[in-house]
Amino acid sequence: MTRTRPEGTPLGDEFHVYDTTLRDGAQREGISYSVADKLAVARLLDSLGVGFIEGGWPGALPKDTEFFARAASGELELKHAALVAFGATRKADTQAAQDPQVRALLDSAAPVITLVAKSDRRHIERALRTDVPTAAAMVADTVRFLVGEGRRVFLDAEHFFDGYAHDPETALRVLDAGVQAGADVVVLCDTNGGQLPLGIAETVAEVGEKTGFRLGIHCQDDTSCAVANSIAAVQAGASHVQCTANGYGERAGNADLFGVLGNLVAKLDMPVLPEGAIGELSRVSHGIAELANIAPDPHSAYVGASAFAHKAGLHASAIKVDPLLYNHIDPALVGNDMRVLVTEMAGRASLELKGRELGVDLAARPEALTASVDEVKRREAAGWSYEAADASLELLLRRNAGEADAESAVFSLESYRVIIDHAPDGSVVSEATVKLHVGGQRVIATAEGNGPVHAVDAALRTALRPHLSWMDEVALADYKVRILAGAHGTDAVTRVLLDSADGAREWTTVGVHENIVEASWLALTDALAHKAYRVRTETKG
Template identity: 40%
Template sequence: MNRNIEIFDSTLRDGAQGQGISFSLEDKLKIVRALDDIGIDYIEAGNPGSNPKDMEFFKLVKDIKLNNSKLVAFGSTRKSDIKVEDDINIKSLIEAGTDVVSIFGKSSAFQVTDILKTSLSENLKMIEETIKYLKENDKEVIFDAEHFFDGYKENSEYAMSTLKVAKEAGARTLVLCDTNGGTLPNEIKEITSEVVKRFGNIIGIHCHNDIGMAVANSILSVESGISHIQGTFIGVGERCGNTNLSTVIPTIVLKMNIDIKAKEHLQDLTAKARYISEISNIQLEDSAPYIGKAAFAHKGGMHIDAICKTPQSYEHIKPEMVGNKRRFLLSEVSGKSTVLQEIHKIFPNVKKDGEEVKKVTKRLKDLEYEGYQFEGAEGTVELLIRKTIGKYKPFFKLNHFKTMGENPWSNGEFSSTALINVTVDGKTEMTAAEGDGPVNALDKALRKALEVFYPELKEVKLVDYKVRVLDSESTTGAKVRVLIESTDGNESWSTVGVSKDVIQASWIALVDSIEYKLIKDIERKAKAYF
């Protein structure tokens, strides 16, 4: 398709309504810079009339120079039965100082009469007068037709009349909103096609994901002729979220051959998505298309062998096109090709029939028999390869540690303390830390002790911790497998430990996590030097 599509991101407004998300002012400023870097056309930055934090944000964001994006203030039409110039929220939109304003108004007759409690004619006046007033104040106006698809199915004539009024009042773009997120793809395509026929190339789409169809509905809308897509960059939002732009953007560029500004920045897609998820304090699903850790991960021996010969045998695009990378997962079904690929990441000169491959394969199989699982623990795999081949030197020596739990406790939570003694290059450091349970206390104590020698560990934090009992029939004497995920804000990695003692299994995984980070930092510094 030889046409342009505008990308409108609502992470800072619609995304902020998602469960567990609360952006600080600094968070919002960081996300604005990231979205501008990736080539987003419009960044909906919030509702300045809804809370003091958003108004303060609009004051601060004026100092940021944007290269690709336009900032958008968001708000509703004027309230019923008052003058538009007297509406406090409308005044806030103008005071926000953005060139673009996104206004939402009801397109469902039911929503007008039963929720707004006003007349259908008054609602049309609210839309018309608000848009005209904003145009008089030199604003580019995007009209979000809220509940459009439900409204169209209830009363298509009235739903269309809201678009007609908005267009005639001066709205540049008319956005059809699947506000409840329950419209099926065939309905979206049929209705959107009718709207495009009537109003031309000024139609946008805003889908919610309540039946898992937001991306599909947005893609079908493109086929129907829309020129503007709204969503959030990693799909966050109220209830089940919004259209995931990190899926839509590469799909319309790579699969539909549509030019968008973000096309020039596609190789940064994965890094920006993970950066925004980190700021949002949510964990991306490994299976997320294009950007997930498992998006280009291969486990079966025959699949991996085929990938090594011809990548397109099991990959629909090159992972590098979206800034991701191919992963081969080591497991009981892995063959020598898999092991060799992992070894080559560190030691590219090792031969397939070399003794090193045999040693690593045997060690992996032995540990799997003990209960280890490596397919989600690339950090531990790399360290295992280094140790087995003999290219490993420990960064510290543990002299001893002790964990203690306290009962009873006064604050309603189980408090624990960890005491640890380590040696680095002949120097000993002993420290203690409190935590929410023994593993948390041990994690804090270990990092606290090692930060004296390795300050870069201050960047590292544990973002996920999983425990699995491997033999439930052994009850409290069963082996457990601990898998942890860590990040330094730029990269994430996973490590694993197995023991009959959950503290020891956690310790093994924690040590691997820290040593992996230190090794990677050394390698980065060496590359930068040369």
């Protein structure tokens, strides 16, 4: 059957990267996109170069209807992708041309339409409450009508793998009804997510051999195999793969778009994205996570902050010789970076690499390197943690390297005191007094806060503000407290991680002590020392 390609269909049609973040991905618990969010997600996906963006179910959901209306009005200009409307076949007791939901698919103005149809006899008979011939007729009539209206149609064969195992004749009959009516692709859906890679590959290969149809794959992640299943299907002959950004989706989620793309491009050398677009993988992943209001998973393959982070000293020794010895690809290929984490597991190579990353050359200073390794191991044993506190680690390394200017004190502490006042009306106020020596002057300042740490921070700022022009630039971005395991109740050792920001950059410092105020004080003073070092360095530069 020969058909004219509808307007909006991508020219490079050998392989389809199909994203359903805005429909299937939005079924994840906790996600609720506004229409503006959906438009922003679509722009990010288009910038990556995916071929098809499924925008939602117009006619069934008012928000999705509005999304397609705004997209059609010119708010969404896609450079790479075709917009797809998702919906169901006609009802059993009507014709496609008269079915309101089918008409809504046309009204969406989307050039491509994906229809979902049950392909498992049990679902046809129990959920649709009809018979197989009627279900096949519903598919054929709807596809034929939409193709006749100039739309390109894909058919999602829901519950295909379970249905094919139970009754292969019915599953194939549904596919055949769609293709004979004009569907370009029939997508085999592992709707319950229960398949494993070898089984997926066998079924895809077998169905492709029996039918000759163009096959797609849609995998859920209930066995934690959605990415592997998708890749197995592609290797078995599927040329259309459906995914969601960051694996968002119902239950355990869907096949992760970025994991699938990383494997297709970096491992199988398949040119499924525009040239250079694979370098946008990390940026797009994190951008969509922001719009979904979900913290990015640092351990996501390819795009996670920890995807190329190395902790063991043995790894660092090899990486020092050749980074690819312990990285499966160059992280820059997908827009990510390699990091070396420094913990009690670190050896000389780890610290040397980390120092290089932070701008401290320890290779030419073996005594400083030895002292730094010993100090890190000793401190980590006492509860300090440097893998997330680069600013404190940099100060430690510079101090051991003899760069006294790096931690020449912003001030010297004489003493501080904190008083907590529980008033008769039940209010609790903390008051802190700090006594410092700054620039040859003795400075005393007092401030109140809603807690002891807040009060100490406020008093410290009051004391330093007249002496440091940049003091008001530094803001507390985040404050994390952890009671270390193995300690005793309220006597326990406390670790504080402090994120500071000055509008241009963020940095993290750490403090550890039995007293939470002192632990916080150590992190606070490291934060200011690090800022002071940066200011001095920039001034000299």
